Amino acid sequence: MPFGRPRVERADAARNRRHLLETAREMIAEHGTEKVTMDALAERAGLGKGTVFRRFGTRAGIFAALIDDDERRFQHAVLSGPPPLGPGAEPVQRLIAYGRARIAFLLDHLALARAAMDRNRTLPAAGATLSQLHIRMLLGQARPDIGDELDGLTLQLTAALEGPLLYVPAMDAVELPVSGDALPLAESWQVLVEGLARPGR
């Protein structure tokens, strides 16, 4: 085999991966994320434990892989969907829309997203990194004068957006009113962003 070839995933491996994800979804639906252990998943899928680990690297990786499907769709809406979420609107409007969409997305995937964290990967997988890049870009456009503080603010905004749902257990109180657009966190996100958008001093 000449070097540099993409080395596609072998057919049996792909089949096993799909089967494992399918099985994991079933187990989550029946007993919640807590009960999805490496051993149990492997046994129920009729595969070896080593296989599970090879596919997902870590327990958290299982949940990250489950989210990734939906995450791709979400990213697509952000990168090339209609404004204000997609490109075309003012940066501030896009930031606000992004926050609202991201909060809704996280709410839809709360159990998975929380289970997808572990000691090392504290932020769930690719999604958070994308959030960070997107926020950084929009904030830089909205406030080109911001300079040195762009990196710090990016981190803090990302944490402000993803943190309350992922890290604070007490969130379950505030998250309840999921009725339509009236997510309380989305409203306060808008206040936060609008405050930043107006040049200071």
Next chain:
Amino acid sequence: MPFGRPRVERADAARNRRHLLETAREMIAEHGTEKVTMDALAERAGLGKGTVFRRFGTRAGIFAALIDDDERRFQHAVLSGPPPLGPGAEPVQRLIAYGRARIAFLLDHLALARAAMDRNRTLPAAGATLSQLHIRMLLGQARPDIGDELDGLTLQLTAALEGPLLYVPAMDAVELPVSGDALPLAESWQVLVEGLARPGR
């Protein structure tokens, strides 16, 4: 024993707790937090494994207990120290000062604070809750008109303050310039808070 009595900690228990914390500190100083296992700590302290668990409940609890010592001093400075950190200054100034102090505190305790997190207790112990209460109070004073969004903003500000250091591994890049007052995160925190302080629309 009549009910309602405070049930003070037994003398031997208190001695063991101090001894365990002391031993843990030694082990951390020598080999870092990773090497502090329940077994190793128990053996080195000359106590049973069950004792360690009974005292701290969980591995993360050990580190939380270690932080709590310093945390108490920090809280004292916030609650009754000199302004602007302590009472007496304007709410916005106190918020900014609080953020700066908290960031410095977390930087001083980074290894401990990160080790004090686990799947269930995602936020390290009491400190974060205190942060939340304090931020809520000051924000409410700074913007009495804010109403419904107070709770959401409180959560998001707390996450913005503690999140970048605790959850984002890539932080280590930004945290480096620890020279004096010029913490980049502290600067951007100030921008964030000042944006919020000005009434919107």
Next chain:
DNA sequence: AGCGTAAGCGGACCGTACCCCGCTTATATT
């Protein structure tokens, strides 16, 4: 079709967090 090779697989193995429960001991009461 047959072959060589690297990817994939399985499951035994290890270290560690956390649980449990019978024994010990400090402390209050008399």
Next chain:
DNA sequence: AATATAAGCGGGGTACGGTCCGCTTACGCT
């Protein structure tokens, strides 16, 4: 000082995440 009792203690047990390595199998090449 003796006693009762609840808190504390010890350390073996269990379950789970993660690793390792020899065997198997899919796939590309001839």
